[in-house]
Structure formats: C-alpha cells, structure tokens
Amino acid sequence: MIPFILRRILFALPVLFLVATLSFLLMRLAPGSPFTKERAIPAAILRQLEVRYNLNGSLPQQYGGYLRDLAHGDLGLSTQYRNRTVNEIIGQTLPVSLTVGAAAFAIALGVGIWAGTYAAVRHNRAGDRAAMTGALLGISLPVFVIAPLAILLFGVGLRWVPVAGWGTPRQLILPALCLGLPFAAAVARLMRTSLLEVLGQDFIRTARAKGQTEGKIVYRHALRVALLPVVSYAGPLAANLLTGSIVIETIFALPGIGPFFVNSVLNKDVFMVGGIVLLYSTLLIFFNLVVDVLYAVLDRRVRIS
Amino acid sequence: MALLAGGCSRSAGRADFVFVNGAEPETLDPHIVTGQPEIRIAESLFEGLTSRDGAGHIVPGIAERWEISPDGRTYTFHLRDAIWSNGDPLTSADFLASWQRALDPATASGYADFYSYIVNAEAYNAGTLKDFSQVGVTAPDARTLKVTLNYPTPFFLDICAFSTLAPVHLASLRRWGNDWLKPGKLVSDGPYTLAAWRINDRVVLQKNPRYWNAAHVGFNRIDALTLQSPATAFNLFYSGVVDLTMDKSMVPAFFIDVLRTKPYYHAHTILGTYFYRFNVTRKPFDDPRVRRALALAIDKKRIVERITRAGEEPAGSLTPPGFTGYEAPPGLGYDPEKARALLAEAGYPGGKGFPSASILYSATGAQNAQIATEIQAIWRENLGIEVGLRAQEWKVYLNSLAGLDYDMGQSSWVGDYPDPNTFLDCFVTGRGNNRTGWSSPAYDGLLADARREADPVRRMAILRQAEALLVDQAAPVIPLYYYVGVSLYHDGQLGGFQASPLDEHRLADLYWIERPKGRGTP
Numbered sequence: 096m097i098p099f100i101l102r103r104i105l106f107a108l109p110v111l112f113l114v115a116t117l118s119f120l121l122m123r124l125a126p127g128s129p130f131t132k133e134r135a136i137p138a139a140i141l142r143q144l145e146v147r148y149n150l151n152g153s154l155p156q157q158y159g160g161y162l163r164d165l166a167h168g169d170l171g172l173s174t175q176y177r178n179r180t181v182n183e184i185i186g187q188t189l190p191v192s193l194t195v196g197a198a199a200f201a202i203a204l205g206v207g208i209w210a211g212t213y214a215a216v217r218h219n220r221a222g223d224r225a226a227m228t229g230a231l232l233g234i235s236l237p238v239f240v241i242a243p244l245a246i247l248l249f250g251v252g253l254r255w256v257p258v259a260g261w262g263t264p265r266q267l268i269l270p271a272l273c274l275g276l277p278f279a280a281a282v283a284r285l286m287r288t289s290l291l292e293v294l295g296q297d298f299i300r301t302a303r304a305k306g307q308t309e310g311k312i313v314y315r316h317a318l319r320v321a322l323l324p325v326v327s328y329a330g331p332l333a334a335n336l337l338t339g340s341i342v343i344e345t346i347f348a349l350p351g352i353g354p355f356f357v358n359s360v361l362n363k364d365v366f367m368v369g370g371i372v373l374l375y376s377t378l379l380i381f382f383n384l385v386v387d388v389l390y391a392v393l394d395r396r397v398r399i400s
Numbered sequence: 401m402a403l404l405a406g407g408c409s410r411s412a413g414r415a416d417f418v419f420v421n422g423a424e425p426e427t428l429d430p431h432i433v434t435g436q437p438e439i440r441i442a443e444s445l446f447e448g449l450t451s452r453d454g455a456g457h458i459v460p461g462i463a464e465r466w467e468i469s470p471d472g473r474t475y476t477f478h479l480r481d482a483i484w485s486n487g488d489p490l491t492s493a494d495f496l497a498s499w500q501r502a503l504d505p506a507t508a509s510g511y512a513d514f515y516s517y518i519v520n521a522e523a524y525n526a527g528t529l530k531d532f533s534q535v536g537v538t539a540p541d542a543r544t545l546k547v548t549l550n551y552p553t554p555f556f557l558d559i560c561a562f563s564t565l566a567p568v569h570l571a572s573l574r575r576w577g578n579d580w581l582k583p584g585k586l587v588s589d590g591p592y593t594l595a596a597w598r599i600n601d602r603v604v605l606q607k608n609p610r611y612w613n614a615a616h617v618g619f620n621r622i623d624a625l626t627l628q629s630p631a632t633a634f635n636l637f638y639s640g641v642v643d644l645t646m647d648k649s650m651v652p653a654f655f656i657d658v659l660r661t662k663p664y665y666h667a668h669t670i671l672g673t674y675f676y677r678f679n680v681t682r683k684p685f686d687d688p689r690v691r692r693a694l695a696l697a698i699d700k701k702r703i704v705e706r707i708t709r710a711g712e713e714p715a716g717s718l719t720p721p722g723f724t725g726y727e728a729p730p731g732l733g734y735d736p737e738k739a740r741a742l743l744a745e746a747g748y749p750g751g752k753g754f755p756s757a758s759i760l761y762s763a764t765g766a767q768n769a770q771i772a773t774e775i776q777a778i779w780r781e782n783l784g785i786e787v788g789l790r791a792q793e794w795k796v797y798l799n800s801l802a803g804l805d806y807d808m809g810q811s812s813w814v815g816d817y818p819d820p821n822t823f824l825d826c827f828v829t830g831r832g833n834n835r836t837g838w839s840s841p842a843y844d845g846l847l848a849d850a851r852r853e854a855d856p857v858r859r860m861a862i863l864r865q866a867e868a869l870l871v872d873q874a875a876p877v878i879p880l881y882y883y884v885g886v887s888l889y890h891d892g893q894l895g896g897f898q899a900s901p902l903d904e905h906r907l908a909d910l911y912w913i914e915r916p917k918g919r920g921t922p
Contacts, residue, residue, distance in 0.1 A: 127795035132434055133812075135802065135832025136510045139526050143508040177427040178581050179599070187599045243631060251635055258635040260922045261601060345628045348636070348922075350601035354628065361764075363795050 096391070100384065107380045111373060118372040119161050122365040123154060129174035129363040148174055150365070161369070170373070171366030175359065181370035185352065189374070191261060192339030192351035195270050200336045202275030203282055204329060208322070210279065211286020215321075216313060218291060226283060233280025242273040242346045259348040270347045274340055278332060282325055290321040319393055326393065330386035334378040338371075414921045415604065417910065419644040420633045421624035424600050428581050430563035431502040431509045436647065436903070439563055441603050441624060444907045446566035447590040447611075449477050449495070449545070450557050454898035454909045456818060458557045462490060462567070462589065462612075463545070472552025472854050477545040477560075484569055485608045486587045492539035498567040500532045511564040514816075517553045552854045558817035566590075591617045591908035600626050602922070605907070618896065618911030625922055631655075637664075637888050641920040644894060646887040646905060648710055653767065656709050664888050667711045668899035671720050671815035672883030673823070674708075676759075676775070678876050679804050681837035684755055689746040691875040694808075695732045696739035697782040698775060704881050707770045715879035717871055718813075719820045722901045726820045726860045729868040731879060736782040743783055751784030757807035758788035762797040768810050771880070801835045811835070814883065818901055820863050821850070827870055827877075838876035843869050890916070 130136065130144045145151040148171075149160040164171055170181035214226040249269060250258035257266050293299065294317055302312050339353025352371070359367035422437040430446040433439050451461035463477035482490040502509050505527045515521035519536030523529035536548030549556060559565065569587035573580045580586060583604075586594045591611045596604035605622040608614065625642065627633050633650045636642040645651065651659060659665045678685040678694075685691055700714030713721075716731025740750070748754045759776065761768040772789050779785050787808070792800060800806050813833075815822040826833040829844050846866035853859040871879060885903040895913040897905060 125796075127793070127799045129795070131795050131798040131802070132510060133798065134434060134510065135835070137513070137526065137832065139505055140508045140510065140512065143505050147506075147508065175426055176424070176599075177432060178429065178578055184599055246635060251639060254639070257920060257922075258639050258641065259632045260636070260641065262921075344600075346632055348625070348627050348629070348632050350598055350626070354600065361793055361795065 096388070100388070103380075103384050103387075107377075110380065111376055114372055114376045115162070115165060115369055116158070118369045119158055119365065120154070122360075122363065122368050123150075123157065125363070127363050129365060131363075144174075148172060148366075150174075161366070165369075170370035173359075173364055173367050175362040175364040175367065181366050184355070184367065185370055185374060188339075188350060188352040188355065191349055192344070192353055193337050195267065195274060195343070195349060195351060196333075196337035196339060198267055198271035199275030199278070200329075200333055202271060203278035203332065203336070204325070206276065206279035207282025208286050208325060210283035211325075212290060212313070212318065214283065214287045215290035215294065223287075227287070230280040230283045233277050234284075236277070238273055238277060238340070239342050239346070241277070242269075242343060245269055245273055246346070259346070261347075261349050266347075270343050270349060273347075274336065274343045278336070282328065285324050285328055286321065289324045290317060293317045293321040323390065323394055326386055326389050330382040331379060333382045333385075334375065337378060338375050414919060415621040415623040416619040416912075417621075417644075417907075418623040418625065418642050418919075418922055419646065419907075420627050420636070420642055420650050421603065422627065422647050422650060424626045425597075425603060428586070428594070428597070428603075430566040430568060431498075431507060431511075433563055434510045437624075437626075440904070440907070441605070442563040442566075443590065443904070444592040444605055444622075445586070445588040445590045445594060446563055446568065448562065448566040449479075449560040452558075452561050452900075452902075452904065452906060454896055454900065454906065456900040456902055456904065458561060461561065463560075466557075472554070473549045475547045475549070475556060477547070479543045479545065480612055481543075482589060482612045483610050484587050484589050485593045485610050486569070486572075487610065488569070488571070488587070489542075490567065490589050491542040492545040493542065494567040494570070495545050496537060496539050497570050499537060499565065500535075501568065501570065501573075502564060503532075503535070509564060511562070514559050514562055514564045517549050517551070517556055517559065519548045519550055551851045553851075554856055554859070555817045555819040555821065558819070562816070592622070595621070602626060613908075617908045619907070622907055623922060634659075634888070636922065639920060640916070641922045643916065643919075644887060644889040644897070644910075646885070646903075648884065648886040649765070651710075651886050651888065653709075659888075660709075660711070664890050665886070666889065666891075666897075666899075667884045667886045669713065669720065669722060669901075670883050670885040670903040671722055671818065671822075671901045672812065672903070673715055673718055673720050674771075674810075674812045674880045674883065675715070675718060676878040676880060677801070677806075677809045677811050677836050678878075679806050679808070679837055680876050681804055682757075682807055684746065684748070685757075685807065687746050688874055689742045690748070691878075692732060692873075693739045693742035693746065693783065694779065695875050695878040696735045696742065698778055698878065698880070699734050699736075699782075700880055701734075702778065703771055703774055707767055707774060708881060710884050710886055712881040712884050715881050717867060718877060718879045719823045719867060720815075720882040723818060723820045725856060727864060728820070729864060729872055731871045732875065739783060743785075748785070751786075754783075754785040756786075756788065758790040759808045759810070760790045760792065760797065760800055760806040761810040762794050763791040764794045772810065802832075804835070804837050809835075811877070812883070815902060820860075820867070821847075824863055824866055824870070836876040838874065840869065840874060843874070 173179045210226045214223040217223045246258050249255045256269050260266050302316050339351040341353045341357050344351040344353035355371055425438045428442050430442040433442045447461045449461055449463040450458050453459050462479055462482050464480040466477045468475055484490055503515055503525045512525045520534050524535050538546045572587045576585050583594045583596050592605035593608045595606040603624040607617050607620045630650050630652045633645045634652050637645050678691050680686050704712040717728035719728045759772045761772045776787055801809050828847055829839040843866055846862055850859050850862040893914050893916050895911045896909040
C-alpha cells in the first residue's frame with residue numbers, strides 16, 4: 096500500500112507542473128491585460144507594473160520567472176489586489192470554503208446514502224417513490240434558485256437564520272444545506288441503483304439462505320459493496336465542494352475562495368489563476384488517491400499492488 | 401467549528417454603523433486606488449490638504465487655510481498642527497515626500513495625472529525628469545506648502561481633496577514594505593484608522609482619536625462590507641443588518657420599480673454619463689453625417705424608461721447637469737426624420753448599402769446588453785440599418801476600445817472633480833481616454849484656450865463652445881443618459897448623508913439622528 100501511495104504522489108508532480116504551465120501560458124495568451132482599467136493609464140506606468148510583476152520580457156522569460164517562484168513555494172503577487180500575495184488570499188479565504196464545503200460534503204453523503212438505502216429497501220413502494228421524487232427535484236432545481244428562495248423563507252420571512260454573512264454557526268446552516276442537498280440527491284440516486292443491483296447478487300441470496308435478518312443483510316453485506324460507486328463519486332465531489340462555490344458564496348456573502356475561480360480569470364489575475372488551479376488540482380489528485388485506497392478497504396476483491 | 405471561530409473575531413459586537421461597500425478593495429493605498437469602494441475607505445483613512453463636505457463642497461483638510469495668487473497659478477497652503485495616528489507630527493515635508501512617492505514612476509499610480517496641473521509633475525512621472533526639486537512644490541517651512549501650477553486651474557482645490565494627493569506615512573512604508581497597509585501597521589492621518597481588513601468580508605474602521613477634527617466624527621466603529629450580489633445587499637438592508645447601501649449596482653435591478661416607491665429609497669443625479677463611442681477610423685463612421693444620423697435616430701427615453709428605470713434623464717450633452725457656472729449645449733436630440741435625411745445624404749438612403757458593423761459592449765452588467773439590443777432595434781426601425789452585437793468580458797472589452805478594435809462601443813464616464821473639464825479633456829487628440837480616434841485641432845485649441853483662461857465666465861463659455869463642437873457637430877460620441885446614484889437608508893435615523901454630485905459620501909460626516917435598535921450583526 097505505501098509504495099502505491101508514494102508512486103501516485105510521484106506521478107502527481109508532472110501533472111501539477113503541466114497544470115501550472117498550461118494555466119500560465121493560457122492566461123498570458125488570452126486577450127486583455129491584468130492592468131487595464133476603465134480609465135486609461137499611461138504607457139510608462141503600464142511598463143512599471145509589468146516590471147514589478149515580472150510580466151515584461153518574452154513569454155519564456157516570464158514563464159521561467161514564474162516557475163522559479165513556484166519552486167520556492169511562492170505563488171506570486173495578485174495583480175488585482177495589489178498588496179496581497181496569492182498565498183495570503185488563499186490562506187485567508189480557503190478555511191471558510193473548507194468549513195462550508197466539509198459541512199456540505201457531510202450532508203451530501205449522509206443524506207444521500209441514507210435516502211438511497213431507504214429507497215432501495217422499499218423498492219417500488221411509496222417510500223421509494225417519495226425519496227426519488229425528492230432527489231429528482233434536488234437535481235433539477237439549480238442552486239441559484241434554491242438559495243434565494245431559502246433565504247427569503249428562512250431568513251427574511253421566518254427569521255430563523257441570518258440572511259447572509261459569516262462568523263457564527265447559524266450562518267453556516269443555509270449555505271451548507273443549499274450547497275450539499277443537490278449533491279445528496281445525486282448520491283441518493285447512485286446509492287439506490289447500486290444497492291438494488293447488489294441486493295440481486297448471489298452472495299446476498301446465500302446470506303438470505305443462511306437465514307440472516309434483512310437488516311443484517313443490507314447493512315453488513317450489501318452496503319459495503321454498494322458504496323463503491325458512491326466512493327468514486329465522492330472523491331471529485333470533495334475536491335469540488337471544499338474549494339467553494341461562486342454561487343453560494345456570492346449569494347450568502349461568504350468570504351471564501353469560490354468567487355476567485357471565476358473572477359480571477361475575468362480580472363486576468365494570472366498568478367491568482369495559477370494558484371487556484373494548482374490548489375484544485377492538488378485536492379483532486381489527493382481525493383482520487385483516497386478513493387483508490389478506500390476501494391481496497393471496502394471491497395476485498397480489489398487488491399492494490 | 402474551530403475554523404469558524406478563527407475566521408472572524410466577533411467579540412467586539414456590532415459596529416456603530418454598517419454599510420455595503422461593494423467589491424473587495426483592490427488596495428487601500430491612497431496613491432493607487434481608482435475605484436469607488438477603495439476611494440471611500442482610503443479617504444476615511446488619509447486626508448489631504450483639502451476635504452469635501454457632504455454636499456461635495458471643498459472644506460479645509462490638513463491645510464487650515466490657503467492663499468491663491470492673483471494669476472491663479474500659485475497656491476500657498478498653511479497646514480494645521482496635525483499629527484499621524486501614531487503620534488508623529490504631520491508636516492509639509494510629509495506632503496513633499498508623499499507627492500514625490502505618488503509621482504515616482506515605480507509607484508505606478510493610475511491617477512498620477514491628477515498631479516499634471518503642477519509644474520513639471522508630468523515629466524517627473526514619465527521618468528524624463530529625474531530631479532524632484534524642479535517639480536512645482538516646495539516647503540518654505542514645516543507648516544507651509546507652496547504649489548506652482550502650469551495654468552490657472554480653478555478646480556485645483558478639488559484635486560487636492562483626492563486621495564492621490566493625500567500624504568502617506570513614509571517611515572512605515574520603508575519599515576513594512578508591501579505590508580504597510582495591514583491592520584496594526586497602517587498609520588493614517590484621517591478620521592479613521594484600519595482595525596481589520598478581511599478579504600471578501602469587510603474592512604473595519606476605528607475612529608482615529610488623534611484626527612484634528614475627531615470631535616466631529618460620528619461613529620466609533622464602521623464595518624464596510626464587501627458584497628457582490630445586489631439581492632444579498634438588499635436582504636441585509638431589509639433585515640436591519642446593514643444601515644446603508646450606496647451604489648446603484650447594489651440595488652437589485654429587477655426590483656427597482658417596487659423599491660422606488662419606498663421611503664428608504666433615495667436617488668439623485670450624479671456627474672456621470674452613459675454614452676456610445678464611434679471608432680471614427682473605420683468606415684462609415686469617419687463621416688460625421690453618419691454619426692449624427694445614428695445619434696439623432698435614438699429615442700433615449702426608451703432606454704431610461706424601459707431599461708435603467710432608476711429615474712435617469714436622457715442625455716443631450718456629454719457633460720451631465722450640475723457643474724456650477726456651466727450650461728451645456730442641448731445636444732442633437734431625437735429627430736428620426738432628420739436622421740434619415742442625413743443618412744441618405746451620406747449615401748445610405750433608407751439604410752441601403754450600410755456596411756456591416758457591430759456594437760461592442762461589456763458582458764459585465766446585464767443592462768449593457770439590454771441597451772445595445774434596444775439601440776439595435778431603434779436603428780432598425782428608424783433608419784432601416786442592421787447592426788450586430790458583440791459582447792466581450794470586461795478587460796477584453798477595455799482592450800478593444802483602447803486598441804480601436806470596434807465599430808461602435810458602449811462607454812461611460814464619471815467626473816473626477818466638479819468641472820466640465822473632467823469630461824471634455826478626454827477627447828483631446830491622443831488622450832488615453834479618447835478611444836475613438838477622433839482628432840480635431842479646433843477642439844484641442846479650444847481646450848488649450850480654456851486651460852489658459854483665468855476668467856471663470858469666459859472659461860466656461862469656451863468649454864461650452866468646445867462641447868457644442870463635440871456633441872452637435874462632430875459627434876464621435878452619442879450621450880445616452882445621465883447617471884443617478886441610488887442609496888438605501890432610513891431618513892430620520894441616518895444624518896449627514898447628502899446628495900453629492902460626485903457620489904462621494906464622507907463616512908466621517910455621517911451620524912445617527914436616532915440610533916436604530918435591535919439591529920442584527922453581519
């Protein structure tokens with residue numbers, strides 16, 4: 096297992112290098128300058144700015160400078176937020192997104208696995224239909240519809256929770272639910288299909304023949320195997336949720352990293368884009384590794400070598 | 401929950417005053433700031449020689465009084481006995497060194513051209529002049545600053561109120577480098593000090609007890625919230641978490657017809673204009689008859705009544721109303737009959753043979769697309785021409801405008817100081833903000849005459865003549881409507897908030913007439 100993990104980490108390095116290269120080159124080749132403003136700035140000032148950010152000279156020179164900084168763990172300076180380093184912006188905003196994302200991830204998996212199991216066990220009965228209708232709604236209704244409606248009802252109307260903002264546990268409830276529930280719906284559908292398939296397999300028939308209780312069959316034998324597709328889905332989902340959501344964080348005014356995924360591209364904030372893409376790639380690679388390890392733990396048929 | 405506790409220190413309770421500041425401040429460096437959310441905070445932290453009252457009039461700042469020479473070219477400022485927030489004395493040497501820093505090309509200040517009225521400042525900023533002692537500013541003693549201008553500049557005191565000309569504490573710049581703006585390190589001379597600044601969350605301002613006019617600062621602590629979504633801003637205001645929102649962009653557009661009837665809705669015209677530019681280097685827009693025809697064909701009422709809907713007035717002139725002593729020319733108005741005649745005269749009767757062209761607009765802000773679509777329809781109806789639409793993301797759009805890579809383009813301008821020159825100077829040949837390729841020796845000459853003219857009445861008459869040339873004859877631009885500033889606050893509770901032409905509202909002037917109760921914490 097350990098050599099496997101080490102090998103995967105070693106493979107991740109060239110991937111990250113490629114990601115950094117592509118994001119830097121694409122940002123520099125895209126039209127628009129990071130320093131353009133509505134009010135024109137003199138050419139001399141523009142040159143000074145390019146010098147300060149090492150964005151003068153030829154593209155290979157700029158790229159070389161960027162790689163040197165990266166090798167020292169320095170993601171560079173933000174061109175948009177002129178007194179902030181990319182490290183600082185990520186350091187300040189990522190914890191917020193991690194908190195909301197972790198809560199949403201727990202909701203997505205907890206609610207999703209429970210609802211999917213509930214539906215599968217009550218296959219084609221009223222409980223199944225109700226759970227799957229709920230799941231269909233959760234998948235179809237986009238978060239930018241759900242979130243404002245939830246704020247209107249629970250924040251503005253009933254005043255159970257604050258309408259927006261960050262800092263108290265109560266301000267975590269609505270964003271985490273709005274972010275997590277649509278994924279819970281997806282997990283529920285996945286879980287139901289998978290569990291139904293497993294419940295029809297030979298080893299379950301054997302367990303039934305042995306006279307084991309239905310509860311034991313489902314929860315001890317079937318669930319373990321049925322969870323595998325959910326685990327595959329959960330890896331990228333974790334990377335996705337933990338890096339924040341522009342929609343949720345904008346609507347709820349959360350000081351997370353989510354909006355930077357879009358805004359730093361629009362602002363041509365080249366180093367910020369690089370930093371954020373590297374962060375996301377690292378998380379994605381990490382959680383895919385976790386998925387592979389979990390596979391081996393959950394399913395004895397999978398052997399890691 | 402450990403992360404939550406670490407993310408925000410809430411022990412201090414609710415601030416005295418909470419307002420929506422809009423986008424995340426790009427910086428708080430007074431010499432670098434260019435956007436309203438930044439300027440609002442920077443001007444609360446740093447005070448220059450002069451300042452503005454709630455209505456936008458110039459009042460003494462760090463300079464308690466000043467003398468202007470009869471030729472209008474020499475200003476002598478007498479500084480008051482002011483100190484920095486750390487107790488250091490604030491002297492004329494601070495101004496001298498700060499202005500040198502702002503003009504230093506390495507500082508790369510985007511608003512350094514505010515100094516261009518001062519003798520030799522432009523050359524020093526461009527790097528062609530290395531000796532700062534040749535720039536027209538001297539400090540005869542610790543409390544006197546003498547400024548020599550190129551021309552009599554009637555709005556120079558307004559320029560002095562701009563944060564670009566505010567002093568910065570150079571000792572802390574040297575000590576902290578790029579970190580000098582961090583809370584706990586920043587030393588300010590204005591009504592407030594910086595207590596906290598959390599990315600995409602808020603800037604917290606704490607009253608500066610060492611500010612010379614601290615007795616008249618209304619609030620001890622102010623929270624300036626960073627918000628992107630107008631619907632969220634409104635929810636926060638409606639539920640009492642926020643006391644004030646002050647940009648039209650922070651009012652939900654779909655909701656504005658309802659909001660306009662509410663007692664807490666306040667709108668006033670500001671010195672801003674939304675207009676279209678022509679790229680006069682491209683056919684057929686090199687022909688002034690075509691430009692005038694396209695301008696005359698637009699029913700601007702349709703745009704303000706159907707799209708913007710916040711009480712905007714259709715614009716004839718480029719300069720909005722509200723410049724004291726200036727009466728703008730009426731502009732071309734709406735006359736589809738005349739527009740068709742002009743278009744026929746230019747060789748496109750009934751729109752036949754009109755080359756393919758498109759309207760460039762920024763995809764940021766939904767109303768840009770709506771206005772472009774409306775104008776496309778208006779031209780189709782009134783002139784029989786079909787133009788395309790071309791949306792670009794903000795920075796790319798700015799690039800296309802500056803590089804004259806467009807046919808017709810959406811634009812706007814908001815005055816920097818209350819004088820028509822702030823609009824008209826943009827269209828002088830070769831100016832960075834011209835962006836039309838339009839060049840007129842007559843226009844350039846009139847603006848140069850106005851610069852040299854010491855008599856204010858004659859000067860305004862010259863500027864009016866220049867603007868008539870711009871909007872009535874040459875028409876490289878089509879003014880569409882004048883901006884309004886929209887703010888939400890409760891009358892009778894919040895005091896000191898006035899309709900300001902530059903839409904700048906000094907936070908230090910605000911106070912509670914009646915303190916609201918039971919407010920939520922953001």
